[in-house]
Amino acid sequence: MTSTRATLQQVAERAGVSLASTSRALHGSGASKAMVERVRAAAAELGYNVDAIGRSLRMGKTSQIAFAVADIGNPVYVEMMRGIHEVLAPHGYRVVVMTTGDTAASTAELVRSLSGGFVDGVVVVPLRTDDELIDELRQAPVPVVVIGRAMSDRGISSVSVDSSAGIGEAVRHVHSLGRQRIGFLNGPLDTTPGSSRQRGFDAAVGARDFSAERVAVEVADDFTVAAGFEAGRRLLAGADRPDAVVAANDLLAIGVLRAARELGLSTPRDLVVTGMDDTELGQVYLPRLTSVSLGSAERGRTAARLVLELADAPDAPAQQVVFEPELIVRESTVDGGAR
Amino acid sequence: MTSTRATLQQVAERAGVSLASTSRALHGSGASKAMVERVRAAAAELGYNVDAIGRSLRMGKTSQIAFAVADIGNPVYVEMMRGIHEVLAPHGYRVVVMTTGDTAASTAELVRSLSGGFVDGVVVVPLRTDDELIDELRQAPVPVVVIGRAMSDRGISSVSVDSSAGIGEAVRHVHSLGRQRIGFLNGPLDTTPGSSRQRGFDAAVGARDFSAERVAVEVADDFTVAAGFEAGRRLLAGADRPDAVVAANDLLAIGVLRAARELGLSTPRDLVVTGMDDTELGQVYLPRLTSVSLGSAERGRTAARLVLELADAPDAPAQQVVFEPELIVRESTVDGGAR
DNA sequence: GCCGGTGTTGGAAACGTTTCCAGCACCCCG
DNA sequence: CGGGGTGCTGGAAACGTTTCCAACACCGGC
Numbered sequence: 173m174t175s176t177r178a179t180l181q182q183v184a185e186r187a188g189v190s191l192a193s194t195s196r197a198l199h200g201s202g203a204s205k206a207m208v209e210r211v212r213a214a215a216a217e218l219g220y221n222v223d224a225i226g227r228s229l230r231m232g233k234t235s236q237i238a239f240a241v242a243d244i245g246n247p248v249y250v251e252m253m254r255g256i257h258e259v260l261a262p263h264g265y266r267v268v269v270m271t272t273g274d275t276a277a278s279t280a281e282l283v284r285s286l287s288g289g290f291v292d293g294v295v296v297v298p299l300r301t302d303d304e305l306i307d308e309l310r311q312a313p314v315p316v317v318v319i320g321r322a323m324s325d326r327g328i329s330s331v332s333v334d335s336s337a338g339i340g341e342a343v344r345h346v347h348s349l350g351r352q353r354i355g356f357l358n359g360p361l362d363t364t365p366g367s368s369r370q371r372g373f374d375a376a377v378g379a380r381d382f383s384a385e386r387v388a389v390e391v392a393d394d395f396t397v398a399a400g401f402e403a404g405r406r407l408l409a410g411a412d413r414p415d416a417v418v419a420a421n422d423l424l425a426i427g428v429l430r431a432a433r434e435l436g437l438s439t440p441r442d443l444v445v446t447g448m449d450d451t452e453l454g455q456v457y458l459p460r461l462t463s464v465s466l467g468s469a470e471r472g473r474t475a476a477r478l479v480l481e482l483a484d485a486p487d488a489p490a491q492q493v494v495f496e497p498e499l500i501v502r503e504s505t506v507d508g509g510a511r
Numbered sequence: 512m513t514s515t516r517a518t519l520q521q522v523a524e525r526a527g528v529s530l531a532s533t534s535r536a537l538h539g540s541g542a543s544k545a546m547v548e549r550v551r552a553a554a555a556e557l558g559y560n561v562d563a564i565g566r567s568l569r570m571g572k573t574s575q576i577a578f579a580v581a582d583i584g585n586p587v588y589v590e591m592m593r594g595i596h597e598v599l600a601p602h603g604y605r606v607v608v609m610t611t612g613d614t615a616a617s618t619a620e621l622v623r624s625l626s627g628g629f630v631d632g633v634v635v636v637p638l639r640t641d642d643e644l645i646d647e648l649r650q651a652p653v654p655v656v657v658i659g660r661a662m663s664d665r666g667i668s669s670v671s672v673d674s675s676a677g678i679g680e681a682v683r684h685v686h687s688l689g690r691q692r693i694g695f696l697n698g699p700l701d702t703t704p705g706s707s708r709q710r711g712f713d714a715a716v717g718a719r720d721f722s723a724e725r726v727a728v729e730v731a732d733d734f735t736v737a738a739g740f741e742a743g744r745r746l747l748a749g750a751d752r753p754d755a756v757v758a759a760n761d762l763l764a765i766g767v768l769r770a771a772r773e774l775g776l777s778t779p780r781d782l783v784v785t786g787m788d789d790t791e792l793g794q795v796y797l798p799r800l801t802s803v804s805l806g807s808a809e810r811g812r813t814a815a816r817l818v819l820e821l822a823d824a825p826d827a828p829a830q831q832v833v834f835e836p837e838l839i840v841r842e843s844t845v846d847g848g849a850r
Numbered sequence: 851g852c853c854g855g856t857g858t859t860g861g862a863a864a865c866g867t868t869t870c871c872a873g874c875a876c877c878c879c880g
Numbered sequence: 881c882g883g884g885g886t887g888c889t890g891g892a893a894a895c896g897t898t899t900c901c902a903a904c905a906c907c908g909g910c
Contacts, residue, residue, distance in 0.1 A: 177626060177652050179896060190860040195898055204858060224629035225567045226896030229865050234564065236607070236629075245593045247586075254584045257610065266629070267608050268575070269592070271600065287516055289866095290563035290575075290605070313516050397795050426795055433797065456736050456765055458772065458797045518866060529890040534868055543888060565866030568895050628896095 178218040187214035198222070237479055238294040240270040240282055246395075247451045248421075248468050249297065252319065255472025256295060263480060265292070276302040283308045283316070293479040295319060295472075299363050315482030317475045321364045322494060329482065329490040331475045335365060335448065338464035338497030339372030339418060342446040343382075345462070345499055346416035349444060349506070352385040355407045355414035357424050359395040366391075369420045369448070386412055392424055400427020408435055408443075415443055416505075422447035422454040422463055429457070429504065444505040448497075459503035467495050517557040526553035537561070576818055577633040579609040579621055585734075586790045587760075587807050588636065591658065594811025595634060602819060604631075615641040622647045622655070632818040634658060634811075638702050654821030656814045660703045661831060668821065668829040670814045674704060674787065675711030677803035677836030678757060681785040682715035684801070684838055685755035688783060688845070691724040694746045694753035696763050698734040705730075708759045708787070725751055731763055739766020747774055747782075754782060755844075761786035761793040761802055768796070768843065783844040787836075798842035806834050 184194040187210050197203040197211035199222065214220075228234045239256055241249045257267050268291055272279040279298050283305070286294055293315040298305060301321060309316050310327045323330040339356075346354060356373045359366045370389075377387050392403035400419065404427050407414065419425035425447030429439060437443045439459055447454050447463040454461030474493055482488055523533040526549050536542040536550035538561065553559075567573045578595055580588045596606050607630060611618040618637050622644070625633055632654040637644060640660060648655050649666045662669040678695075685693060695712045698705045709728075716726050731742035739758065743766050746753065758764035764786030768778060776782045778798055786793050786802040793800035813832055821827055 177628065180898095181896075191897090192860055192862090192899075193858085196859090200898075202858070207858080219626075221623075221626040221628075223896055224627040225564060225573065226865095227898075228564045229568050229867090229895090230897045230899085232865070244596065245589055250584055250589055253608070257583065257608065261610065269596065269606050269608055271596065284560075287558075287560040288563040289516065289560075397791075429797075430795070452736075453792055453795075456769070456792075458768075519868095520866075530867090531869075531890055531892090532888085535889090539868075541888070546888080562866050565895095566868075568865090568897090569867045569869085571895070 177223070178215075178220040179223070180220070183211065183215045183218055183220050186218060187211045234290055234292050235264055236266045236268050236291045237476070237483075238268045238270050238286065238291040238296075240272050240279070240294055240296040242272050242274045242279075242297070242299045244269055244271065247453060248449050248466075251451070251468035252295075252297070252472035252475075255469035255474075256476040258469075259473045259476035260480070265480075270294075272296065272298065274299045276300045276305045280305045280308040283312050287313045289313070293317070293483045295475045295479055299365075301364055315479050315486065317479045317482070319471055319475050321368075322492060323490075326492075327490050329478050329492065331471050331478065331493045331495070333466045333471065333495040333497055335464075335466060335497060336368050336372030336375065338448060338466065338499070339369050339420070340376040341497065341499045342418045342448070342462075342464050343373065343376035345501070346418060346444055346446065346505060347382065347384070349416070351416035351444060353388075353412060353414045353416070354384050354386070355388045355390065355417040357400060357403055357407060357417055357419040357428055358389065358391050359399070359420050359424065360393065361391060365395070366420065373418065386414070388414055392427070395421050395423055397423045397427045397430070400424035401430045402427070404428035404431035405434075408432060408437070417443065417445045419445060419447050422449045422451045422461060425454065425461055425463070425504070426457060429459075429461075440503065440505050440507060446499075446505060450500055455502075457504075462502045462505040463500055465498045465500055467498075471495065516562070517554075517559040518562070519559070522550065522554045522557055522559050525557060526550045573629060573631050574603055575605045575607050575630045576815070576822075577607045577609050577625065577630040577635075579611050579618070579633055579635040581611050581613045581636070581638045583608055583610065586762075586792060587788050587805075590790070590807035591634075591636070591811035591814075594808035595815040597808075598812045598815035599819070604819075609633075611635070611637065613638045615639045615644045619644040619647040622651050626652045628652070632656070632822045634814045634818055638704075640703055654818050654825065656818045656821070658810055658814050660707075661833060662829075665831075666829050668817050668831065670810050670817065670832045670834070672805045672810065672834040672836055674803075674805060674836060675707050675714065677787060677805065677838070678708050678711030678759070679715040679718075680836065680838045681757045681787070681801075681803050682712065682721075684840070685757060685783055685785065685844060686721065686723070688755070690755035690783060692727075692751060692753045692755070693723050693725070694727045694729065694756040696739060696742055696746060696756055696758040696767055697728065697730050698738070698759050698763065699732065700730060704734070705759065712757065725753070727753055731766070734760050734762055736762045736766045736769070739763035740769050741766070743767035743770035744773075747771060747776070756782065756784045758784060758786050761788045761790045761800060764793065764800055764802070764843070765796060768798075768800075779842065779844050779846060785838075785844060789839055794841075796843075801841045801844040802839055804837045804839055806837075810834060 184191045197208045295317050297319045318330040322332040390403045390407040392399035447461045450463040450465035523530045536547045636658045657669040661671040729742045729746040731738035786800045789802040789804035
């Protein structure tokens, strides 16, 4: 908190040269060796640092990218942010975290605020989507990359993963273990992940080579451990208790495991459970959680690369990247599963 | 990605009034009702949004605060960020995430980069500290609040918690359970948390009313589950195995629980374990982890408030806030402990 | 010896905003 | 009817930077 920062003008005066030459000597090209040396010396004496705002205004570029999610704190988003940060930092970009709120309207509102021009691009993870939001995304004044939902609208870049298929894999996995009473624990159906995972489950149990004694579906209020515990209790209550539960994400899966334990069920003997997202939490849980990896960090990295490309070449065409999910088997479905 | 954004000048022309009046009508005071209405209409037609950069340059204020940590992704930092975001967002501030790297030198380098002037203040969590860093913090061109270490230097604001005392509480807790062979699992000693927690342990076991058959200390390479598992194995090996382990954070504690399970030990019967930080991970773990809460979210909120104060009144005196730790007893030390 | 090219420099404009200041109209009071 | 105040408006400067453009010096080739 000392004095005020030195300006380029002051450096110029100290070096006894013009403002233009000073700028060129420090950051540009076309300055003589002598000039560069002289200006550098003056800058060093004054402890000069270029002002990011002044430069941004002149260059029309902020070197900032926004990452917009409903609620930072969800481990999946944190993973993504790490990936994004990892790619962006070496290019001199800073990451600004923004909170969208969990409705489509509040997300649209946030996207609108981007026209404040404080970022060069945005990676957004919409929890819920509607036409207004799509419109807003298409018309945003900066490059936008959407994570989490394949954009049918060709004008919007997206990085998604076929979570439907991932649920299918999980269902086939527990089925192949001989489980015949299969429960599906989903989160709110009006969210993007909720609806696609529901589709995946319905497709899997509707497949021709699939037969089960019983299929049950329960919907939790939220994608959290607490909600999973509550809904899990309902799912496991009653006479015809499932011997396998496929959960829509790791947090719900852990909620179910909690509920199962309270009922005195042993995992994986009495009940097998699968999660989705392959979070660190699941990896170290007891039992280690079988989970469908959606490659969160990798999606983050890819989204960051995309947004960089678009920021450099604003007229580049939008791209849709789709990843394949991967089932990772651990102790919650197979005794002594992979460590 | 459509056309270019409208500027204040364009709004002024459209409304047929001067630039000055336009600015006043939209954001300032001293404009007539008629003027406001007219300008608002023009702005709406053009979809005008004030440009953050232009405004920043003029006002000398960016409405951004940096949050600088070694590695975003650590659950404790995420908690803090939530707290910070929660306080800052309603005041119109954005949060910029920055990575310090884990050495004092790289942290100093980052603090230096703040003189780029792209933020109005910074909340920093230094993992390691040295004189150079302290100097840099004191001379930073924007308000700085340090989390995690009580700053003896009165010129630097800090929000800290007496983690030493927290370790003491944990030690007394397991001691009061009748445990006589006590192990301490710490992280790297040259870090700020590592050294203060070591001090706390040494003080607790050196206290007059303390007696134990055996005291053992093990140091893990890092504050992670994996490192805790490795070091935990060493700690639990050998003849005179501890019947209680106090760990320096939750991740290490979970590593120990893993190791214990592998040895066939039952918790809390054969071994009780305490963590520190009271992370969500520990709260839902099996067994639920007894942990010393350091109030991460609250520390984040307080730091955010401090930095706001300083940003408003740059000459306000630095403040040191110290929180008290709180032991939260759960299943990992007491059968059927609090849910 | 002149001309065109090359290399370097400084002046000035521009990015988009807010705010100081001067000017003007109007009203009220004496 | 004049004077002082009040309320509103527009011109212009300023924030810190980069870059266009013109000016100038110098060099080599004809």
